[in-house]
Each structure stands twice: as C-alpha cells, then as structure tokens.
C-alpha cells in the first residue's frame with residue numbers, strides 16, 4: 001500500500017525539482033499503481049495502439065483452464081493464450097522448475113559457452129521430434145524468430161533465395177515473417193517494404209478455391225499440387241527456391257489440417273528440386289493435435305521443424321530442428337542471440353516434456369477432442385436455428401475450427417470487427433463476443449467465418465462441458481438476432 005501511494009508522490013517530487021523544460025515525463029501522467037487509476041484505462045493510453053485485443057480485461061492470475069482479472073472475474077480460457085499454455089496456466093511442476101532455475105542461473109549466454117539447462121532440455125526434446133534425422137537444434141525466443149532462423153538455414157544450406165509459402169499462412173509479424181504471412185493483409189499493411197523473395201501457393205482448403213465444404217479432399221489436394229507446379233514454373237524457378245514452408249494445420253488461415261497426401265506431394269516436389277520442406281509447428285506442435293507434432297501423423301519427414309508456444313508453457317522459447325548435416329552448412333557466428341535458449345525457459349521446457357509423460361496428457365487430448373467433436377457434431381445435426389449456422393467442423397486433437405455458412409470475407413481482425421458490431425455479416429466475431437459476455441475466452445481466425453477452440457490440453461471433462469454449454473448458448477443468442 002505504501003508503495004502504491006508512494007510511487008506517484010515520489011515521481012511528483014522528482015519532477016518538481018527539475019525545471020519543466022528538462023523534464024523527461026509529464027507530471028500529470030497517471031501511474032498504474034495509483035489506486036484511482038483504472039489499469040485498463042492506463043493500458044489503453046500507454047500501450048502501443050498497434051495491438052489488437054479480444055477484451056479489455058486486465059489479466060492478473062492464471063490457474064489451469066482459468067484466468068482471473070484484476071476485478072476478480074474468473075474466465076474460462078479456450079484460447080490458452082493463443083496455444084501457449086498447453087498444460088494450463090501456471091502448471092505447478094513447470095512453474096517450480098522455472099523458479100528453481102531462477103535461483104541457480106538465469107542467463108547462460110549461448111555465444112559464451114554451452115548452457116547446461118539447454119543441454120538437459122535437448123536430451124529430452126530430440127527423442128520426441130517427429131523424425132530421427134532431426135537431431136540438431138537451434139533455440140531462440142519467439143515463433144517469428146524461429147521462422148527467420150529456418151529461412152536463414154534454408155538459404156545458407158541450399159545457396160538459393162526464394163521461399164514458397166501457403167496462401168493463408170501465418171508465420172509472424174517481423175519484416176521477414178510478415179512477408180511470409182498470407183492469412184490477412186493487416187499483418188503487413190502499411191509497413192512495407194517487407195522481405196522480398198516470397199511466393200505464395202494454394203493450400204488445399206475449399207474456401208480458398210471458392211468451393212463448397214463437401215469438396216472431396218483428394219480433389220483439393222490435386223488442385224493445390226497443380227498450383228504448386230504453376231508456382232514453380234511461373235513465379236519462382238526451382239533453381240531459385242530454397243524452401244517450401246507450411247503449417248501442418250493452417251492456423252490463422254482457418255484451422256485446416258493439411259491432408260497427408262498433400263504433405264507427401266510436397267515432400268516429393270522438394271526431393272525433385274533440392275528444395276527444403278519446412279514445417280512450422282509453432283501452433284500445431286507440443287501435443288496440440290493429439291501427437292507431439294502434427295506432421296507425425298502423415299509420416300512425412302520435414303527438413304526443418306519449427307517449434308515455439310507450447311514448448312515452455314508460457315516462457316519465451318522457440319527453435320528449429322534439422323539434420324546435423326544441414327545445420328553444419330552454416331558458419332559459426334551466423335546464428336545466436338542475446339537471450340537465445342534462455343536458461344529459465346529451458347528449465348520450464350524440460351519440465352513440460354516430463355509432465356506430458358507423467359500425466360499422460362496426450363490421452364486427455366484424445367478424450368477431450370472426442371467430447372468436443374461429439375458436442376459440435378450433435379449441435380450441427382440438431383436441426384436448431386443455431387446448428388444450421390454451422391457449415392464445417394474440422395481439426396485434430398484440441399485444435400478445432402468451426403466454420404459458418406457462407407458469410408462475407410473480412411480482412412481486418414475479427415475481434416475489432418466484432419467490437420464495432422460490424423463483422424461483415426460474419427457469425428464468428430459475434431459468437432466470440434457472446435462468449436466473452438458469459439466469461440469465456442474464445443478466438444476467431446482467418447478472413448473466413450471461422451472460430452477456433454484451442455483450450456489447455458489438460459482441460460477436464462467438466463470444464464469442456466461448461467465450454468460447450470457456453471458456446472451453445474452464445475451461438476443461440478447470435479442465431480436469435482439474425
């Protein structure tokens with residue numbers, strides 16, 4: 001309390017001792033700790049305006065599948081902080097491992113020497129990667145950084161420059177990764193020039209071709225592979241193409257799993273042309289789809305795997321894995337970074353892998369996935385007005401998308417659209433806001449009319465039942481207003 005009252009007073013005292021022309025800050029600036037200042041209002045004033053936000057809640061605590069606001073509101077979190085806290089908020093074992101590491105060594109800089117926690121982590125991580133050839137790892141902090149690391153590796157290893165991405169892809173918001181992102185124009189809009197050398201090809205998703213939801217998968221795969229052939233003969237020559245990168249489950253592009261036949265087709269094209277196949281599993285990895293990595297199900301070998309988000313359950317850690325031979329083509333000094341593979345984050349990640357084993361997390365993913373799909377399919381087939389709005393239910397494990405019937409395409413953030421009550425006629429943004437009213441966090445995704453369920457993988461049967469109830473009520477409320 002003393003600190004709450006003291007900090008602004010101290011600031012005012014310092015300010016009054018400095019002539020106005022030399023003051024670095026305004027005396028009238030509100031301070032977040034001042035009891036009279038609303039924290040959300042402070043945030044709106046002082047946090048970058050470029051951040052889109054689902055709600056104006058101030059999140060203060062998290063436990064398992066719930067987050068609690070500064071106003072004491074308990075929110076059921078079906079977003080996992082966008083696929084990050086796969087083991088739920090503040091998993092005790094992960095938090096404890098991080099806390100212990102905090103008292104031992106927080107920063108073991110990778111350009112200075114080996115980092116003991118990093119080595120301990122890699123001994124656990126390498127055996128669970130989706131192919132035995134992926135035996136060499138570079139760790140970084142964010143997903144976008146790891147994507148950039150994969151691009152650098154592909155360029156250095158192949159001595160080629162161009163990268164093919166999927167239409168609808170999301171790889172991040174840095175200048176390189178925004179260039180590689182094709183899910184919505186907003187991520188790059190007004191910030192050009194972005195990194196050159198990026199070409200987009202079609203993903204086998206019916207909405208990208210303007211086709212109905214029941215278009216057979218093999219037709220979509222055939223069309224997408226044909227488009228890739230055109231991309232390689234009309235846009236970027238194979239001799240200039242370093243890599244093809246895709247998310248094995250298209251995330252921001254609509255929660256669409258890549259059919260195994262498509263992944264095999266890409267592998268074949270890459271092998272023919274000496275092009276690397278990069279799988280971005282930043283969102284689909286770490287158990288999210290029911291296997292440790294989504295690409296596993298197809299049996300396809302990626303040349304480079306990218307991981308982040310769930311790897312450390314909320315601590316900033318990302319990385320790429322590839323073969324020793326490919327990684328050996330980069331000169332020492334070309335990779336690194338001040339915080340790369342931070343010791344605390346590595347300790348947390350090691351605990352994450354142990355929890356997966358000890359708590360049989362993948363078994364829970366299978367059970368809760370069945371529960372969620374069962375509820376959604378029953379709702380769709382119920383004949384109710386709400387059920388009739390659902391066009392398609394798809395996904396794997398606990399990465400589940402629900403697409404609604406034939407609404408407009410909108411390019412801006414659907415969260416913004418929902419708040420402004422527009423939403424281009426789309427259902428998803430409206431359902432999201434109805435869920436928020438009922439204290440449940442749920443996200444939409446893509447320019448199409450899609451909602452995504454991405455709860456903690458540790459969600460209980462009862463919590464999932466509650467989430468389904470709230471979703472059902474929210475969709476009914478939206479249907480009633482149409």
Ligand SMILES: Cc1ncc(COP(=O)(O)O)c(C=O)c1O
Nearest residue numbers: 142143144170171172251282283
């Ligand atoms: C597939 C994919 N790649 C890359 C990223 C970027 O990760 P970050 O936000 O940690 O930079 C994301 C983030 O959502 C993602 O889903």
